[in-house]
Amino acid sequence: MSTDYNYDEQGQFFPFFIITITALITLPVTYNVLxxxxxxxxxxPRIQSDFKPEHAALIEGQRKKQKRKERKLKRMILAVAGWLIIAWMSYLLVVTARTIPKIWDPYDVLGISRSADEKAIKSHYRKLSLTQHPDKAHPDPEKNITVESINDNWVEIVKAFKTLTDEEIRNNYIQYGHPDGKQSFSIGIALPQWLVQEGHGKYVLVVYGSILGILLPYLVGKWWYGTQKVTRDKVLVASAGNIFKEYIPFISDKGIIGALSSGEEFNDILKGHKADHGSSKLEQKILSQGDGLPHNSILGPRERKKLEDLDGGVRRKTLGLLWAYLGRVDLEDQTLNEEKxxxxxxAFNLNHAFTSIALAFGNVDPVLASFRTSQNLIQALAPGAPPLLQLPYFTPxxxxxxxxxxxxTHLAIDEFMRLPPEVRRRAVSKGLLSENELQTSLSVASQLPVxxxxxxxxxxxxxxxxxxSSLVQLVIKGRIIPPGSRNIPEVNELDLEDIDPAEGDLDALHGRKKKVKTAEGEKSVKVNEEKEEQPPLAHAPYFARDHSPKWHIFLADSKSGKIAVPPFTFRTFDKPLFKEDGTPTFNVQTLKMQFGAPPQPGQYTFVMHLICDSYIGLDTKMEVTLVVDEASKAEEMSEEEEISEPEEDTLAGQMNALKSGNLTGAPTSRRKRVQTDDGSSDDSDTEGDENSESETDTDTDTDED
Incomplete structure (x- = not known):
């Protein structure tokens, strides 16, 4: 037997090779895209409003630009190209399957099933001999049947018949796959022969060298470098370093804006000639002063000096653009307005990095300032601006x-909504707002999730x-009450309780997921967890992104000015917030944050901060007291609540009475239960003891008998 190595001359196996390699890339990419x-x-959901801000087309253009990035266009193209290659290779498989000779099969030649026995094979062979034998069959030129084809067909029939009936030939077929015994062994290489013909070898080497030596290392290196150059907050490591250098313990809200301008990401936005284009006009706009200008009090002396001390370039222009955005300044230049x-x-994404840095230091003021900066960036308002400017059509x-x-002081939105109607309509009476514009503003205010x-x-x-040192939960019970809400129902006291899961329900105690059957089939859900309800997207007409509000809750030590428990962030709630008609449900929502208790007993008073990152002036600040008791107190309570002794009218109670020698005394636990549940007197307890005693004696005697 000889072994022969040959290339895939007819392209029979090459498509399988290409389909396999392509599918390894195409399938994961397709899943990622779809x-x-x-x-x-x-x-x-969204807050309903028909308000269109100034430069609405530019803002919408930036939203669409971001969505195009999120669509992963490159991956979509790669997936489509992969499926086209797979379809092409599948077509080649179908075409080559028609021209490649099939594997010789005696059952197929005779036209019988594989379950046929020898008797059935011989019977079928005799029938074929009556029609297919050269002496019986006749040539038919119209059907392209010649004498040679008749003879060849009969040879194949005889060969197949002997293969299935002759013992030696049959053994050869079973063992070697051929009636004549061992044959030469051929190994096919899944490369078309034309690809390795003389003169083409160098091109093959170039292709393999490019893929394995250049393309693959480049892709791996690019992926690795991409994972290393960004932080967990998805900002460049260089940007995080720059922001870290700008951090000071008592940094103000306006100081954070200056720190954010140091981000390296702005180099991509203002690359090339954009770094200097319109800088003088930009600074002239934001530094000019005058009555009635929306940016009248944006920059204080310190911020002016910060801007002027920066060298010209990307950072100085970025800082100017940020102040122009926060002041809603019309730069009278489409390019500058678009960059603004x-x-x-x-800057909003970079602020996450600043928050992480501030939390590492543990100072309360910088953390609060960073959360307020998120509010300012989403609402396009400078620090200290009136909260009412968040409402549509409202101007200074x-x-x-x-x-x-x-x-x-400035009014918060909920304070404004509590004003008498005639006060709210002052701007209408002065001709600064139309009645429709005021109603639109009131409608938006009444939809804010406070x-x-x-x-x-x-x-x-x-x-x-x-x-x-126990694991403590801070349980917060609250309701979403939009500003101006009326007919607010009283809180049900039962809704303010937090019921622990059953003692044996380990999944619920540990918050694990379990399989449950639903109408859509079996799926994993958290135990005792209702459907997550989302608040409406932040009403931020000037912010060129859709943003889902977040609520940050943390505990602070007011004496030291340090954070005691880092922020927990919530984006969804456990009960519906609004009904189908848009009216609030006033459901009591439950938020929980878990942390370790202090290692020493005592009373610990914290300041709880609850901050929404999307709206200004709707934050909550309140004191909460944590009482940590001695561990011995819990042990005493545990001993009192131990499992009571078995009742004497049971077999276990009788056996316990025999062991202790107490045949007359009623269980102490029962006495306690009667006093607690029924509120009965000591006399009634005694009567119960007497009854128990007589019953116990009778039962015990019966057992002894």
Whole structure:
């Protein structure tokens, strides 16, 4: 037997090779492209409003530009190209299958099934001999049947018959796959012969060298470098380093804006000639002063000096664009206005990095300032600007008409909605707003998801007392009450309780997922967890991104100014927020944050901060007290609540009475239960003891007998 290596001359196996390699890339890419997005921004409802801000077309253009990036265009093209290659190779397989001779099969030649026995084979052979034998069959030129084809066909029939009936030939076929015994062994190489013909070898080497020596290392290196050059907050490591250098313990909100301008991401937005284009015009706009200008009080002396001290270039222009965005300044240049809108989402992402840095230091003021900066960037308002400017059509002139010229503090949106109607309509009476514009503003305000805290308390799951170093939960019960809501129902006291899961329900205690059967089939869900309800997207007409609001909750030590428990972030709720008609449900929502209790017993008073990152002036600040008891107190309570002795009217109770020698005494646990549940007196307890005693004696005697 000889072994022969040959190339795939007819292209029979080459398509299988290409399909396999292509599918390894195409299938994962296709899944990545088609899998549904889990981003809340794609599924959350929206606040209904027909308000169109200034430069709405530019803002919408930036939103579409971002969505094009999220569509993963390159991956879509790669997936389509992969499927086209697979389809082409599949077509080649079909074509080559028609021209390649099939594997010789005696059953197929005779036209019988593989389950036929020898008797059936011989019977079928005799029938074929009556029609297919050369003496019986006749040539037919019309059907292209010649004498040679008749003879060849009969030879094949005889060969197949002997293969299935002759023992030696049959053994050869079974063992070697051929009636004549061992044959030469051929190994096919899945490369078309034309690809390795003389003169083509160098091209093959170039292709393999390019793929294995250049393309593959480049892709792996690019992936590795891409994972290493960004932080967990998805900002460049260089940007995080720049922001870290700008951090100071008492940095202000405006100081954070200056720190964010150091991000390296802005180099891509303002690359080339964009770094200097229109810089002088930009600074002239934001530094000019005048009554009635929306940017009148954007920059203080410190911020002016910060801007002027920067060398010309990307950072100086970025800082100017950020202040122009926060002041809603019309730069009277389409390119500058477009850049102003584009830098805001990038600064918002960089602010996450600043928050992480501030949390590492643990100072409360910088963390609060970073959360307020998120609010300012989403609402396009400078630090300290009136919160009412978040409402559609509201300008500084409108706010001044409502608050009064000599107002020392600004009204929050919920305070504005509680004003008498005639006060709210001052701007309308002065001709600054139309009636329709005011109604639109009131409609938007009445849809804002303001979280009102009804109750906040500490607990340990399954325990009555909190002991040192135990795992504590801060449970916050609150309701979404939009500004201006009327007919707010009273809170049901039962909704303010937090019931622990059953003692044996380990899945619920540990928050694990389990399989449940639904109408759509079996799926994994968290135990005791209702459907997650999303709040509406933030009403941010100037921000060129869709943003789902987040609520940050953390505990601070007011004496030291340090963070005691880092922020927990919530984006969904456990109960519906609004009904189908848009009216609020006023359901009590439950938010929980878990942390370790202090190692020493005592009373610990914290300041709880609850901050929404999307709206200004709707935050909550309140004191909460954590009482940590001695561990011995919990042990005493545990001993009191131990399992009671078995009742004497049971077999276990009788056996226990015999062991202890107490045949007359009633169980102490029963006495306690009667006093607690029934509130009966000691006399009634005694009567119960007497009855128990007589019954016990009788039962015991019976057992002895």
């Amino acid at each position: 899998k549904p997005s889990k981003e809340l921004e794609n599924t959350a 809108i584009e830098v805001a989402p990038t 002139s409108v706010v001044q008409a409502i608050e009064g010229e000599n107002a020392r 979280l009102h805290v009804e109750k906040a308390f500490f607990k340990v799951v399954g325990e009555r007392y909190i002991i040192p």
